[in-house]
Amino acid sequence: MADTSIRSTGAQPSVGSSPGSRSRHFRRYWQLYVMLVIPLVHFLLFKYAPLVGNILAFRRFRPGMGPFGTDWVGFAYFERFFGDPSFWRAFGNTLVLSFGNILINFPIPIIFALLLYEVRNARFRKFVQTISYMPRFISTVVVIAILGEILSPSSGLLNRILEQVFGMEPIYFVNEPQYFRPIYILTETWQFTGWTAIIYLAAITGINREMFEAADIDGANRFQKIIYVTIPSIMSTIMIMLILNVGSLLSLGFEKVLLLYTPSNAMVSDIIDTLVYRTGLMNQNYSYATAIGLFSGVIGVILVSGTNWLSKKVSGESIY
Amino acid sequence: MVQQRKLHSMTFVDLVINFIMILVVLICIVPFIYMLAMSLSSPSAIVNNQVSLWPVGFNVQAYIQIFTYPNFFRAYGNTLYYTVAGTLIALFMTTLFAYALSKSFLKGQRIVMKLVVFSMFFSGGLIPTYLLISNLHLTGTAWAMLLPFAINQFNLIILINFFRAVPSEIEEAAIIDGLDYFGILRQIIVPLSTPALATIGLYTAVFFWNDWFNGLIYLNTSQYPVMLFLRNIVNGTTMVGDGAGSADKSTIAMSIKSAVIITSTLPIIILYPLLQRFFVAGLIVGSVKG
Numbered sequence: 001m002a003d004t005s006i007r008s009t010g011a012q013p014s015v016g017s018s019p020g021s022r023s024r025h026f027r028r029y030w031q032l033y034v035m036l037v038i039p040l041v042h043f044l045l046f047k048y049a050p051l052v053g054n055i056l057a058f059r060r061f062r063p064g065m066g067p068f069g070t071d072w073v074g075f076a077y078f079e080r081f082f083g084d085p086s087f088w089r090a091f092g093n094t095l096v097l098s099f100g101n102i103l104i105n106f107p108i109p110i111i112f113a114l115l116l117y118e119v120r121n122a123r124f125r126k127f128v129q130t131i132s133y134m135p136r137f138i139s140t141v142v143v144i145a146i147l148g149e150i151l152s153p154s155s156g157l158l159n160r161i162l163e164q165v166f167g168m169e170p171i172y173f174v175n176e177p178q179y180f181r182p183i184y185i186l187t188e189t190w191q192f193t194g195w196t197a198i199i200y201l202a203a204i205t206g207i208n209r210e211m212f213e214a215a216d217i218d219g220a221n222r223f224q225k226i227i228y229v230t231i232p233s234i235m236s237t238i239m240i241m242l243i244l245n246v247g248s249l250l251s252l253g254f255e256k257v258l259l260l261y262t263p264s265n266a267m268v269s270d271i272i273d274t275l276v277y278r279t280g281l282m283n284q285n286y287s288y289a290t291a292i293g294l295f296s297g298v299i300g301v302i303l304v305s306g307t308n309w310l311s312k313k314v315s316g317e318s319i320y
Numbered sequence: 321m322v323q324q325r326k327l328h329s330m331t332f333v334d335l336v337i338n339f340i341m342i343l344v345v346l347i348c349i350v351p352f353i354y355m356l357a358m359s360l361s362s363p364s365a366i367v368n369n370q371v372s373l374w375p376v377g378f379n380v381q382a383y384i385q386i387f388t389y390p391n392f393f394r395a396y397g398n399t400l401y402y403t404v405a406g407t408l409i410a411l412f413m414t415t416l417f418a419y420a421l422s423k424s425f426l427k428g429q430r431i432v433m434k435l436v437v438f439s440m441f442f443s444g445g446l447i448p449t450y451l452l453i454s455n456l457h458l459t460g461t462a463w464a465m466l467l468p469f470a471i472n473q474f475n476l477i478i479l480i481n482f483f484r485a486v487p488s489e490i491e492e493a494a495i496i497d498g499l500d501y502f503g504i505l506r507q508i509i510v511p512l513s514t515p516a517l518a519t520i521g522l523y524t525a526v527f528f529w530n531d532w533f534n535g536l537i538y539l540n541t542s543q544y545p546v547m548l549f550l551r552n553i554v555n556g557t558t559m560v561g562d563g564a565g566s567a568d569k570s571t572i573a574m575s576i577k578s579a580v581i582i583t584s585t586l587p588i589i590i591l592y593p594l595l596q597r598f599f600v601a602g603l604i605v606g607s608v609k610g
Contacts (some may be wrong), residue, residue, distance in 0.1 A: 029501070031501035032426055033418045033420070035501070035502075035505070038416065039413045042434070042470060044435075062369070100535075115340060119337055130596060139529070139547045139585070141532050142547070142584065144551060145554045146351045146355055149355070155366060157354055160372075193344075253534050259554075271526075277446060279608070289447045293445035293446055297445055
């Protein structure tokens, strides 16, 4: 029995349609199917069961009546949040924060990668890279805690510099609504610029050397080479990253917003995810919060497929 | 002559670029140096705003205080446990799944891959996930921190791509030598994939080490991870420096906060340069192909 299976494993197995070959297929590869079972069950349970759980958005949740609630209510919860001003406020804040974030933090890693690639000393380049990844590994809690100390009105480093150098009054940055968005966006810059740049740097490294040599012969300077060779060559990577970014437009760093949230900046810091958290987990309006969450999830899927489609049309790049 | 002028202008550009890079490096590390200086300074120096990037009135009081603080120790221990257990479970699950999925001749492999990719763009959402965890009676147990994150689709795809790159001749030779697929995975694939496993192991460990939100919604106070402990100090939910009394409680809290930040971040800062040579390759494989 073992003999036959050993001899025939050399070639890539062809999947036949006759029942005999099917049973042979399973007999030969049953161990691979066994390996698949536990992770697949786990995957379906923890990734797909919550997806099915979104049914709750259309059913009324009652405690003790199971995860899927009691009776169908159709789009009642959707109608409710569409008429709810706090939903629209959260929706608007999410969009402003997301677009602001993409506007600032999409180009910065590209620029950083382009500049870093121009650093001549290989050891210094490596050193800058190593240091610039580091913030990616820091917990959001730590980032916000450090921020709190640096921006503290009484003893924070920044306020002391503002006071001593510019003679300004201390500003309570984390409590003032107008500083919430810059703080959110700039901490993202701090945390992820170096990390995201890895991908662009890899793309730049992959460019054929001959292209630069040809540009040299044509008399291009460094700046012209970046504009006419490097950027067009990494355009496909840039497009793919843009699709991924737009796809996650509505799923901002929810934990960070939650950490930065104070009652006094609520007007600008309440986003869809924090609204879901407050209505769902804190006030236990499970069905209502599920409906809001589902809505933003669907918008996200539409955004990613839309950008993907557009990108395929315009540049031929797509992620699926 | 033309050559020379070019060379000259280059050095100026180089200077500007290097200056920007030094600035980037400073922006990345100055906050940590500031925290370190604060955690090692005397309360009176902090009160008088004398501390900037070097400790003033050097002392390790803040560290002594957090180490004698039982809740900090417990939270730190909890985090260690979640990180080690979570990473092991995740590596086990992801390796099995990725190895099976790397065999495109398996029936149903394509469908499962589609399910994996779809779930990257559309996830279950906070409330259904929360209700699932509580209906499985995982709330209040460490499993709530560990199980839901055992398979990360991004890491899975990195590993699948890595396994696919292992030449099939090696496996064929192993089968002729009498190994079955379990044996191949354990004795050949896993040892060959150490870089990839180290990469996703590091990602996973960092995730578990830094997690606090799941602790907040699923666990009891005694089970809190250290990041949640830190958040509660920052929020003022957990009082620190109680023993000191009087006016400078808030400055003591300041140096203790810094000490907690440093102690809870140090393991990662130490760990990541060691694994750095692996994870860059991992990120590139995962992002470009995923």
